[in-house]
Amino acid sequence: MLSRLSTRLRTSLAAGLAALLLLGGGAWWLRGHLYDAQLAAAESEARTQAREISTGYKFGQQLADKGQLPYLVLGSDGQVVIMSGPLTTQHLAGPLPPAVPNLAPDDWQSVQRITVGPAGGAAANRYSGRTFTAMGSWSPLLRKDGYQVKPQVGPFTVYVLATPFAAEASLRTIDPVLQAGVPAAALLVALMSWLATSRALRPVEAIRAELAEIGEHRLDRRVPVPPSGDEITRMARTTNATLDRLERSAAQQQRFVADASHELRSPIAALRTNLEVSLAHPERTDWPAATQEALTSVERLQQLTEDLLFLARGTRPETAGRPATVDLSTVLRELADQYRPAFGPRLALRVDAPDEVLVRGSRIRLHRLVRNLLDNARRHAATEVAMSVRQTARGCVLEVRDDGPGVPPEDRERIFEPFTRLDEARSRDAGGSGLGLAIAADVATRHGGTLRVAHAPRGARFVLELPSA
CATH class of the missing domain: 3.30.565.10 (Histidine kinase-like ATPase, C-terminal domain)
Structure with a gap:
């Protein structure tokens, strides 16, 4: 099926398909790289925020929302002390994350995965993401919802949620551009390939048209030679050299046929004249001499025919x-x-x-x-x-x-x-x-x-x- 298409169309389709595959692969890589970069930035911010909150608890600072990312703090008994940002207690789905081990040092950190969202609801896992924990050793005074609460002594576990929202937002921004730009770029490559191939094949079409005009009796014409000096130029020069050889061969053939006709005509004319004279005057004809002259002409015709046949057969390798x-x-x-x-x-x-x-x-x-x-x-x-x-x-x-x-x-x-x-x-x-x-x-x-x-x-x-x- 593809073999029936023109050269320029096959070239354009191949270039467009190659561009589509290359640009599509590049777009897929760019999309994944951007998503991973956004997640890495969110994780770095979550780690920094967890350390700041843990340091504040350690030195007795009042509980308050700190940082941009949602977080929660667990007491030494594993109960929620505070939950900040968009999180509330009903957003937790599944069991609470584990508290910090009792024997953990002050700089203990770990990575956990928690799931937040209405338990059993359709929005479960909405805030699912990587979390970072840090530990504070004690806090003399705590406040919750603006009220002073009983001081708690002991380790506190801080969970900061690194959400993929920023990464997903960046993908929602770039996806329309990639979805429209990749096909458009592939189409542009195919169009440029069509135009470039058409321009490159224009001298070939001129050569083809000139060859179509050159017939058996017009071998003096030559195909145009483009000035580019590329493969098409060399093809045109080779074609003209072939036409030169064909013209010389045709001229030699015509001259050979003319000379052969002339050589054959002489003994035939002599033989015919001898026979006509002998028949017109049989009583005055020396028949042995006339027969000898006719035999000489026939021998000459035979020799000439054999030579012509030898030359004709000599052009065929199988002979x-x-x-x-x-x-x-x-x-x-x-x-x-x-x-x-x-x-x-x-x-x-x-x-x-x-x-x-x-x-x-x-x-x-x-x-x-x-x-x-x-x-x-x-x-x-x-x-x-x-x-x-x-x-x-x-x-x-x-x-x-x-x-x-x-x-x-x-x-x-x-x-x-x-x-x-x-x-x-x-x-x-x-x-x-x-x-x-x-x-x-x-x-x-x-x-x-x-x-x-x-x-x-x-x-x-x-x-x-x-x-x-």
Whole structure:
């Protein structure tokens, strides 16, 4: 249920609930602390008042109301001598409190709990509270209700009642404030959280709206970057960087499709022209030659289709298969045995490979990489193609060299792009589709290596670096 609410509403509810719990706990603590402080003050006042009354009795002062708190005095026989303040004899509920022990010293004190109020009435325990006692040793003259009474000699017990009335009055004063203030403060926190979250999410809404406007054909647009420099700013920059990559990828895809269409159109057009001319003039057609031309066009279409399919499959990790240990020396020797008959007497093929150079990867793809480099070298070489592989401290290095015209420095990065041909290699009759080096660079990258064109005194020198197994 809560997951369906908006982010700002969930945040506001969470902040309001947290504030309500925190403020409610604080209010409860403040209420208890205030009540305990008031009770402590009343108990301290009761103790002081009990000592003053006891001292007065001890030195023969006349009985009189003394102090603000209600009190009563018991004689040595345990009977009430005087009861002051709002207390009267009918207010006592239950048995009388005990008198002071006969053997108690003059400074004897104790804490008792007595209950006052009409016995058995509804107001019983009305004045219930903590009481403090003090003891006076004798009194020569006592007065009660304005009349002189028989002097009493002996200990007197003084009880002063520490009532909770002041504490309860303070709670009655503060309770309405807390009951109204705590919910109001929690509501204010929730409202401030709503406003702060709305303001914080405003750039996010702007980013979302801009992303909704960006379609397949409007990848040049970018989301606004707020100047705050916080997480939302970093998210906007990351989003724009992702859009940059998408735009470049879309442009590369469009260029790739256009180049592929152009490459496919040429052999298809040649094949169609050849067939149309042959059908229009069958009596003058050299059918074996026409068939050979058609077969050449079909082979070119087949090669181009295989290259396109290889690049398309290369983008899916599941097509690579499980990596295995591959011996590059064996790969070079196998390809040399396959290509020597095709080189003929015009070209020489030299192979320099140790007994074993191991790497981790796909044997099929690494085989395709070296074959593409060998095909490229064979098309441009004048008299010789050389292949070598060696182990190094960081991995292995494979080189394919030829003695052809070479690659200009300004074109050494561009030739690894799909359908790229240099001016000297524009002719499509040589069999190149413009995808061989792109496929080789893609395979090298997917194996954690690099493929580059290095400097050579003569011809082209392709260097492949791969990590060791």
